[in-house]
Amino acid sequence: MSAKFATYIAVVGPSSATHRELRIAEEVGRLLAKRSAIVLCGGLGGIMEAVSRGATQAGGLALGFLPGVDRFEGNPYLTIALATGMGELRNAMLIRAADAVIAIGGSWGTMSEVSLAMRTGKPLVAVRPWRISGNLFHSNRRIRVVRSARQATDIASMASSAATRAAPSLPGHSRSDPVDVWRAYELAQKHYESDLQLFSTRMNLFLLVQSALVALTATLASQNVKEFDAKTVSAFGLLLASGWFVVAASSYVWIHTWRLQMIKLGLAAQEETGVSTSSAAFDRHTRRDLHIGSRAAKLPEVISWYVRPTLISCLLPLLFIAGWIYIGWLRL
Missing domain, CATH: 3.40.50.450 (Rossmann fold)
Incomplete structure (x- = not known):
């Protein structure tokens, strides 16, 4: 140059x-x-x-x-x-x-x-x-x-x-302050990572409680306790799994909302400045190609295995719901 x-x-x-x-x-x-x-x-x-x-x-x-x-x-x-x-x-x-x-x-x-x-x-x-x-x-x-x-x-x-940059703004088009774009980019990243961390904490807690309930139900069944007691535990587990599904689904929506916002702001920064967004806010994560419509941009993204367990975790409560129905009302 x-x-x-x-x-x-x-x-x-x-x-x-x-x-x-x-x-x-x-x-x-x-x-x-x-x-x-x-x-x-x-x-x-x-x-x-x-x-x-x-x-x-x-x-x-x-x-x-x-x-x-x-x-x-x-x-x-x-x-x-x-x-x-x-x-x-x-x-x-x-x-x-x-x-x-x-x-x-x-x-x-x-x-x-x-x-x-x-x-x-x-x-x-x-x-x-x-x-x-x-x-x-x-x-x-x-x-x-x-x-x-x-x-x-x-x-x-x-x-x-x-x-x-030599290219002037078009009439009716206002250019964004790149520093403000970067601030918004970092804010979206913070929300994204905090939601991921919160989701992980909730998931671990729910799994722990659900596992304890499964163990309790198995114990009640093995000791031939009254059917009412086993159904009570199963009903509580079913209620908890249903609430877990609602929380997991809403968290999944918010996580992907912030993810798309990060991509949008990254593209905006790249378009406004001509400088590719690097992994400043993502030093501990990997990068991969993101395709949005017909455009492809090399942008930082939180390592991809975060997304897949989030999707799986939305389906995991459904498995517990089906399991509690089977244990409490079909099997016992």
């Missing part, structure tokens, strides 16, 4: 950073290089050196805006070192040259770059930022606070791509 049409992402952060922040910065550089983005930084040590190392080792470009007049004061991983001789004023050049900004960690110098990004309207993503003035970062909707390097690169790439 020509440098003229590439995405320029500025990665800012302190020279003195924690080991975790340095690892995040290096991963950010590596992921940006894989997206063919050009990494901009302050050119010195700490976060700047880590992101440069990640980018160049992945075959990307790292451009450093140095505060002094000596190009050799830059870190050894820079592809291009620009000796501005402007001191801290080089922060303004760095931010102005970027399509989006990723801030990792915090320092007073980093705060100045964050302020410049806010002032100039650059898309801004923060990873492990400072918490000051009533949690400024988390309360400001223009600053996207994330936890991982992949989330940071995904959102920064989408936001910068949307800001720099």
